[in-house]
Amino acid sequence: MQLNEQxxxxRKRMRNLRKNLSKEVQEQAAKSLYINISQVANITKNTRIGGYLSNDGEPDLSLVFKEMWSKKAKPHLPIIHPFTRTHLLFQEYEKNSPMKANRYGIFEPELNCSHICPVAELDFILTPLVAxxxxxxxxxxxxxxxxxxxxxxxxxxxxxxVLIGIAHQCQEVDALPIASWDVPLDYIVTPERIYCPDR
Structure with a gap:
């Protein structure tokens, strides 16, 4: 089987697995993830963390956002770049941020250039993943x-x-077929485990 076919x-198998998780499992996963993420990402005043709004069965980060707001940290959400439409911008996400659905139906903040943070200046990025x-x-x-x-x-x-992948435990595979453009992660956090790859 060719790399792309693999x-x-x-993707198909893992998306089906996570979409079929029950509401109860997803709610418990969100609580456990919040605890495990806090072991890796130190949330203090003005900490800048890129996150995401869950979609397609992805783990929910709403408890992480609530903790950040309570500590006056600065969560950011990805926005599809309006000009370079294959890239992302990260914009600060506030409780009252005006939101809109992007081309995939995923909600993102309405673009406000004064609230954009250059990606290199984020302290942590919590990335969704399929596997x-x-x-x-x-x-x-x-x-x-x-x-x-x-x-x-x-x-x-x-x-x-610091790049932190967020996933359900069921999304782990023995070894992923890797492409030259893939960017490896510093940590992977699931509700059950924290992975710190030895590179």
Whole structure:
């Protein structure tokens, strides 16, 4: 089976698995993830964390956002870049942020250039994923948005965001078929485990 066929097959299987999780399982996963994420991402005043709004069975981060707002940290959500439409921007997400659905039906803040944070200046990025392995490899939905956006951070940058993949435990595979453009993660957090790949 060719690389692309393998990745398409994994995406299909893993998306079905997570979409079929019950409401009760998803709610418990959100609580456990909140605890585990706090072990990896230190949330203090002005901490800047890129997150996401759950879609397609992805784990819910709403408890993380509530904690950030309570500590005066600064959550950010991805926005599809209005000009370079294969990349993402990260914009601050406030309780009252005006929202709109993007081309995939996923809600994102209405663009406000004064609230955009350059990706390299985020402290942490919590990335959704479709599948992962214990080596820190991530398989996304196939659009390449995160890989293209994260590839813009220079290798010699003084500061880089810590990349944390967020998933349900059922999304783990033994080994992902990797493409040259895939950006590896620093951690992967599930409701059950925290993975810290040894690179």
């Amino acid at each position: 990745r398409v097959d994994i 992962f392995d214990s080596q820190g490899n991530r398989l996304g939905m196939g659009g390449g948005y995160y890989d293209r956006t994260l590839a813009q951070i220079p290798d010699n940058a003084v500061k880089k965001p």
